[in-house]
Amino acid sequence: MRFAPGYRRFALPAFVGAAVAAVVFPPLGAVLLAVGAFVLWFFRDPERSPPDEPGVVAPADGRVSVIRVEDGRVRVGVFMNVTDVHVNRAPVSGSVRTVTHRPGAHKPAFSKDSDRNERVDIELDTDAGDHEVSLIAGAFARRIHSYVAPGDELVRGQKLGHIDFGSRADVLLPPEFGSEDVVVEKGESVRAGETVLARRE
Known part of the structure; x- marks a missing residue:
C-alpha cells in the first residue's frame, strides 16, 4: 500500500518506541505499536480513477x-x-x-x-x-x-x-x-x- 508523504515522521517514533517499550514495559509497547499502525492507516493513499462522466x-x-x-x-x-x-x-x-x-x-x-x-x-x-x-x-x-x-x-x-x-x-x-x-x-x-x-x- 502507498502512503502520503510525511508518514514516517509520525509512524517511525511510535514503532521505535514500541520496540524499546516491549522489553521494559510490554503494555506500553502494545499501545505504541497500535499508534504506529493507526498512523500508517491514516496516511494510506489508495488508487483512484476519475469517472467517465463529466463534472x-x-x-x-x-x-x-x-x-x-x-x-x-x-x-x-x-x-x-x-x-x-x-x-x-x-x-x-x-x-x-x-x-x-x-x-x-x-x-x-x-x-x-x-x-x-x-x-x-x-x-x-x-x-x-x-x-x-x-x-x-x-x-x-x-x-x-x-x-x-x-x-x-x-x-x-x-x-x-x-x-x-x-x-x-x-x-x-x-x-x-x-x-x-x-x-x-x-x-x-x-x-x-x-x-x-x-x-x-
Missing part, C-alpha cells in the same frame, strides 16, 4: 458538509473524518494559477467557525472557468501539505495535497455554475477524484 469531482473523501452560495459562486465542502483518506485531489483539469497559504484558527472543520481556520487556497484556470480548491485545517490538523505550484498542469483526479489529522476540502465553483448544477446533498458520502459533485448540463 467536478470531490477533492476529498468524506461527507458533504457545505453547500452554499457566496458572492455569486457556489461552494461545496467535504468534511474528512479521522477514518477517511486524507489525500486530496484536483476536482477538474486545469492550470494552477496561485497557491496561497492563509494562517488562521484551528476550530473543528465541520463547524461554521472553520471558515476562519488555517488554509491553503489553490486557484485553477480551466476551460470551464476559474475553480478554487481550499484545503482547510481542523481542530487537530496542524500541517497542510500542498503538492502543487503555480504553473503546474493538473488532470482531474490528480493528487494535489494532504492534511495531517482531520480537516475539510472545499471547491468554489465558477460563476457559471448554479445551485441546480450541484448533484450531491449535504451529508452524502463522497470519494476523492471519483464522486461527481457538480456538472453543467
Whole structure:
C-alpha cells in the first residue's frame, strides 16, 4: 500500500518506541505499536480513477458538509473524518494559477467557525472557468501539505495535497455554475477524484 508523504515522521517514533517499550514495559509497547499502525492507516493513499462522466469531482473523501452560495459562486465542502483518506485531489483539469497559504484558527472543520481556520487556497484556470480548491485545517490538523505550484498542469483526479489529522476540502465553483448544477446533498458520502459533485448540463 502507498502512503502520503510525511508518514514516517509520525509512524517511525511510535514503532521505535514500541520496540524499546516491549522489553521494559510490554503494555506500553502494545499501545505504541497500535499508534504506529493507526498512523500508517491514516496516511494510506489508495488508487483512484476519475469517472467517465463529466463534472467536478470531490477533492476529498468524506461527507458533504457545505453547500452554499457566496458572492455569486457556489461552494461545496467535504468534511474528512479521522477514518477517511486524507489525500486530496484536483476536482477538474486545469492550470494552477496561485497557491496561497492563509494562517488562521484551528476550530473543528465541520463547524461554521472553520471558515476562519488555517488554509491553503489553490486557484485553477480551466476551460470551464476559474475553480478554487481550499484545503482547510481542523481542530487537530496542524500541517497542510500542498503538492502543487503555480504553473503546474493538473488532470482531474490528480493528487494535489494532504492534511495531517482531520480537516475539510472545499471547491468554489465558477460563476457559471448554479445551485441546480450541484448533484450531491449535504451529508452524502463522497470519494476523492471519483464522486461527481457538480456538472453543467
